[in-house]
Amino acid sequence: MKIPLTLKKLFRRRIVLAAGICLLVVVLVALLANVITGYDPNETAVRERLSVPTASHLMGTDELGRDLFARIAFGGRYSLTIAALTAFGAIVFGTLFGLLAGFFRRLDAPIMRVVDAMMSLPDILLAIALVAILGPSMLNVVLALVLVYSPRVARVVRASTLVVRELLFVEAARAVGVSTGRILWRHILPNLMSPILVQASFIFAYAILAEAALSFLGVGVPPEIPTWGTMVAGSQQYAHEALWIVLFPGLAIILTALSLQLLGDGVRDLLDPRLKKSL
Amino acid sequence: MTAPLIEVKNLQRYFGAPAKPVRAVDDVSFTIQPGETLGLVGESGSGKSTIGRTLLRLIESTSGQVLYRGEDLGAASSRRMRTLRSKLQMIFQDPYASLNPKMRVKDILGEALQVHGLANGKAARAQRIAELLALVGLRAEHADRYPHEFSGGQRQRIGVARALAVEPEFIVADEPLSALDVSIQAQVVNLLCDLRDRLSLTMLFISHDLDVVEYLCDRVVVLYLGRVMEVAPTAELFARPLHPYTQALLAASPKPDPEHKSERVALKGDIPSPMNPPSGCVFRTRCPHAIEACAGARPELRDMGQGRFKACIRDDIVINTSLMAA
């Protein structure tokens, strides 16, 4: 099987390869949760509560006797979905405003002042405030996090837009008579993909951590929904008895976020010199 | 005398603070006849690139007029300008930067066609693209590739094809050879000549390479610090330059011939800043023939007959012709 050169270069560093594999495993486990685990994550079995990891319960059980592995696998679905939606939303929103700010001089100052204002508030505090206003639900958590992370994307996209806008092929497109809208869509945006992709991977990682933090603090997803964060929140009082019930969700959070960040590093390294070469 | 295709009248382009602007183009006037290739030569700060861009309204002028077939381009609406762009095109200097790296050749050319409603329909467009590629010496299958798969010379050909796609009458070639190897330059020069003759194009050829200008152009305008120093038909300019700057420029370009004895007229000093041009004649600070009067009023572009103009108050300068020809 011929591995495309891009992948070969991306995974040249072993740690990036490890991160990629780790992430793949996490995603697969989440996707195939009902196939891999034998238990219903919500099925309680009070008799087996707080049992140590055994052959039948690979990661033990929580305070209600629910199989931890099943909860983590299914919980992965929620956590990953929230994080993915956040990343997607932040990218779309942030790119839109970054593009406008970078391309149209008159829009630059107003948009960036709003961005600066939003970035001056600490992420978590802003997220907490927004969820408090909107009310705890998965959708609202996503919305809040999108609002928190969009300014970051907007800033990066604006910077790149400022550069791409001055490139010769943009001027050449204008000389041919291409309309402004088409220039933005066909000429500027595709050349912003590198920084956008890098941002996306980092925001995905931040979102995992942020959702966990919010849920842990009780201002995130409602506790009935088993995300990794709510699992840690819900079980924390039993941690001294049964370390594993917070250890495993915690590990899931850390591993996923770390893998995403390392992958993001790898993507950035890959795209930077390539950008120079193909440009 | 036929009506000129392009008329530039008192063109000015200043940048920066109104109090102390950078005078990139400082009252430049010339005309271009239909079918003619006019050369625009000068060094950095001469304003030649700015003039090229201002001509096509890629940059707005500060004052002055650019007339295309008598129509004032500065007054045209953006819709009118878009239509006019199919008549006025540009070939850019850097073939590595003038093509969008994310677009295939067929998209780059197709976009040009689409903007002006040419070759509608998938089949017609594909055929036209193939024709354009053949016109510039490339093959039809090149349409599916990305710019980075081509060499500099080939990319420049694609740039030429893009300019020709909209069926222009007038082309501004902004230093189209500077980024190319010598052996490829000859190919592209030949291409431009062929196309010019075949499609009856009028061209403004901007360059700092005097040898190529001599080969390619019918008339030449010599610029220095945003002003016209001399205008003349090519052969006369190179055989008998009337302006000291032209002479210095010709003497400074080394001819690829060790036997050719060139006059050592190495100009002293640097090119002055366009923010702070010398009073009177801008060239006087480096001119070996400068006199007191040169610091006074700005010299007019005087008509010396036979299509020759010079912006110099002196008529008694002996220009050494031993460095020319043979």
Added chain:
Amino acid sequence: MNSPITSSNDPSTADTASTVSITPRLDVRHLSTFFDTDEGLIRSVADVSFSIRPGKTTALVGESGSGKSVTSLTLMRLLSRTAATQVSGQALFTNRAGETLDLLALPEPAMRRIRGNEIAMIFQEPMTSLNPVFTVGEQIAESVRLHMGLDRSAALAHAQRMLELVEIPAAAQRLHEYPHQLSGGMRQRVMIALAMACNPTLLIADEPTTALDVTIQAQILELMRRLQAETGMSILFITHNLGVVAHHADDVAVMYAGRIVESAPVRELFALPRHPYTQGLLACLPAQQRKRELAAGEVGAKRRLYAIRGQVSSPLAPPPGCAFEPRCDHALAACREAMPALESAGPHRSARCILVRETATVPALPVETA
């Protein structure tokens, strides 16, 4: 001054040895630089041999991909030391004391003593070659202190003398200015001052005037010529501009696809180029075109320029035999079989072409074909 390393069996140095036994300032023998990349092995420089006479200028001429810049970086040992870079060959340099050293075999500390001191280098882009956060004077002084051991004030005084040497007006004031405050021509003069600070015996100039305006270029070239006359240093001048070569070089080596394809004294090269690439290169210049037209009595005929057809092959897919064969008008079947060796083509001349060897006469200058 006979160095034990010199051998006169090598055809590439046969000519130098046959002249008056002056040891060349730099004698490059079979230099090769290969890069092992993801896409394959790139032979940037292959079997390059040339020599530079003391006090003379040798021009290394080539277009993009010819390997001329990589050659100079290899000689100065400025290539990054990764496993992917393979360098072989010898670069025999005769220093001020008369010792001959192989630059490629020197340990790094010894090489550092030579760089900036015995061998200096100037680059194409003066803005990026000068450190923007240090003043001009400090940068020159740094080199001087490093190699000549002067203290700070003595070094600055020397730096000022250097600026005066390169004809920078108001040198005392310029000493304290930053690179961005100077024009392109000035910066290149500063680069030259920096290079000259320790009185080098060899100056490597990599396209020093390409980024400059024509009138400034003329000044810089004049300056370099004057400095050479005054100090007796040799110059390795890397360029693609044949006009500059014609008037500022004594010997010329033409490179194509990483190899030397022809070398000759400058007048002979222009009068009678022997390698088809050199012939093509000269023929496609508009100035040469005019010369031919005049000679043929057809002034203003405005024929098409002669153009070498095609383009340089990708370094990842070199032709099987001679690298120039796909573009050569005189190519024979034998040209595809093997890379020709660089052989003598007359007194002080060599060429890498089987036609030069086989025919007593040179292939005619290409005639324009419609």
